[in-house]
Amino acid sequence: MIQAIFFYVFAASAVVMALAVVSARNPIYSAMALIGCLLSVASIFALQSAHLMALLQVMVYAGAIMVLILFVLMLLNLSPQELGERRVTVRRVTGAYLIGAIVTLLMVRLTKHLWAPASALDPNFGTIEEVGMILYTKYLLPFEMVSLLLLAAIIGAVVLTRKEKGDGQ
Amino acid sequence: MIKIKPVSPLEGKRYPLRERVYLIEILKGMGLTLKHLVRNLATYPTKNRTVVTIQYPEEKREYSPRFRGKHRLKKNPDGSMRCVACKLCVENCPSHCIFVEPDAYPDPSRGNYPKRYEIDITRCIFCGFCVEACPKDAIEMTEVSEMGDSVRAVFDRDFLLADGKEPAS
Amino acid sequence: MWIDYLVWTLQNLLFPLVIPVVLLTGVILAVWVERRGAAFIQDRVGPNRVHIFGFRNAGLMQPIADALKLLVKEEFMPEKADRFLFFLAPALSMIPALLTFMVIPFGDVLVLGKYEIPLQVADLNVGVLFIFAIASLGVFGVVLGGWSPDNKYSILGGLRSSAQMISYEISMGLSIIGILIVFESVRLNDIVQMQGDLLFGFLPRWGIVVQPVGFLLFFIAALAETNRIPFDLPEAEAEIVAGYHLEYSSFKFSMFFMAEYVNMMVASGFIVSLFLGGWQIPWAPTEMLVEWKGPLVAAALQVGMFVFKLWFLMWVFVWIRWTLPRFRYDQLMSLGWRVMLPLALANIFVTSIVPFVLGVY
Ligand code: SF4
């Protein structure tokens, strides 16, 4: 019962925050709202006993990536003039309509499963051991591929930022 | 970009490894601070403290006998003022903080005396030029250094006359 | 039974409510240790005059007077400041600081008859990660505190701090992986529990013994994360006045100030739990203490041990602060990325290899 209450509180806050991200005029506020949204989603993860997921969400997204985004926003420090006027364009209206349609469809589809009985979880569900086991057995190949991708990205970043000889003298 | 050549005390030579590792040197430094701490704490309750703080209102620093503190107008042995209101001190004061208004004694043979003699102590820089300039040796500087007052910023004649030790001869 | 409710209340209401109060009171003590310690290191006496009815208490009244002064001082808000974020920033730096202490165990599970009271607010099975996750949120307070007042020095402080925190968080995270490998758990209580064992029959199996390099790296990273000298570039008084809390006054400033000390305490508690045996009294496991004087005395001794270790580390923080000068920015970055990171990786590598070489598995 109390879990359900918390779930709806966090779900509502996640939606409100997500709306704030796209509607806030000041990019810093957008970033702050995004952090709030990520934290709400992390709380929902925690409620679903996926503690590891929740913490990784907080640590990686809210703690590290958002700091970088804020960092860039602070460096740019856009003034209200540079941000431009708030406009309603055809593209935006269409986008909003499409998103609304998809959400409605999903809702209709999902409500069928809403009252399905909760399945009992393994007490080990969501622990680091369990996640690690699955990652290194069932999903070994995708996992390694992702790590290769990340490695390539790191090397790319290093190459891009490295100064050529004789550069910037 | 301007390249600034790093200047090291070893003139281009690298520091020895022991110093480049840092940690040993840091530990040495911490040993030094600990030594001071222990010594100061150990001697704190005893008579010969190693802390250099002078607990001001209770303890006072010893001043040199030539210390230039608050001014004092000297008197003749008969109790009359030595000052003849010649205004040489006024002329010599670099911060223009002395004001002298001369007046004549009723007895013309005794010449002038200062009807008003005021030093604006908030402007005085305690250079002692007034003392040097006085042909009559009528003004001197005492060792009094505590002149803080909430009512008196300008020291008038009687205040200057009254305070301090009696003239030496 | 009413005693059930009592135990439940103790665990779920009393600990979460009392521990922040204890931490904030600890700030007073920490400020006192810092100021008097600094003074004696520098051959001075330090603040010793503030008194209540002539009751000076070796200067302990000074931090209380400071706190009162900060409470009643004028609130100043820069004209161009972003009001909402300006208010939010101090809270954002305070909350994570208080929250992280919740998973640090300060004593073994207290067994009273049939009741088991863990001396810890929340025994998460991902405790170590929880601390990292929440602590990584602390940077937002600093970043927003730097950005919102629209002051060039503040923003420099905020930028420096975000760059520094991200750089050192990586080395910090990597430096404890060795510990996690050795103790095979991320639950802080398990890690502390296992540090009660003896190596070779006499050496306590503390984290610092089995992971000396990890300890060193973690300690340095913790110094950087708490913005202490020699890593206090975000507030470098000499260059950027006071960095991110330049425009803050009164109670908002004191929030930042207290958050720094609470962070220090959390970092100390965390290091104690990971590397210095937590609440373990060397050579005296819980069973022995319980047998000797009963469970309550045993718990009290262990909590006392934890507090002692924590304050010892706090003192080391202070000691380092008054010994070392501040790093230059490029030195800071090259230490973080070129020295600490490779060392941390090498430490993980060696830690994972050694058990195989020695044939432990
Ligand atoms: S000490 Fe110097 S400044 Fe002061 S009154 Fe004399 S001449 Fe003027």
Ligand code: SF4
């Ligand atoms: S104090 Fe000396 S110099 Fe000044 S007016 Fe008097 S006699 Fe002249």
